[in-house]
Amino acid sequence: MAMFESGEDYIETIYRLKKKNGVVYSIDVAKELGFSRPSVSRAMGILRQDDYITMDEVSKEINLTDKGRKKAVEIYDKHKTLTSFLQKTANVSAKIAETDACRIEHVISPSTFRGIKSFMKQFND
Numbered sequence: 001m002a003m004f005e006s007g008e009d010y011i012e013t014i015y016r017l018k019k020k021n022g023v024v025y026s027i028d029v030a031k032e033l034g035f036s037r038p039s040v041s042r043a044m045g046i047l048r049q050d051d052y053i054t055m056d057e058v059s060k061e062i063n064l065t066d067k068g069r070k071k072a073v074e075i076y077d078k079h080k081t082l083t084s085f086l087q088k089t090a091n092v093s094a095k096i097a098e099t100d101a102c103r104i105e106h107v108i109s110p111s112t113f114r115g116i117k118s119f120m121k122q123f124n125d
Contacts (some may be wrong), residue, residue, distance in 0.1 A: 008106060012065060014072065021115065051065055078101075083098050
């Protein structure tokens with residue numbers, strides 16, 4: 001099943017919070033994204049059902065599955081690359097670049113992203 005756009009945001013957020021804090025709970029995701037706890041709970045159920053995350057029965061800690069981690073790394077790479085690309089080529093602030101990158105990362109074609117990534121590699125060399 002294809003991942004929904006907000007699902008990608010959740011996966012990326014779980015990945016970033018896990019890197020930053022070591023553990024992730026639904027409340028952390030809700031606070032980070034500014035979503036209600038019921039919305040996050042519903043999304044976590046979908047992500048668990050689609051095998052992107054597991055949730056510990058007792059502690060309620062959220063962990064990415066291998067499938068979820070792979071998808072999160074892909075999304076995070078897009079986000080970082082696009083943010084940097086927009087800052088350098090459009091000369092916009094980090095905040096604007098970040099916001100726009102978040103929108104673009106969900107709709108950009110793989111071939112266009114590869115081209116941007118290649119450009120950024122040459123740009124940074």
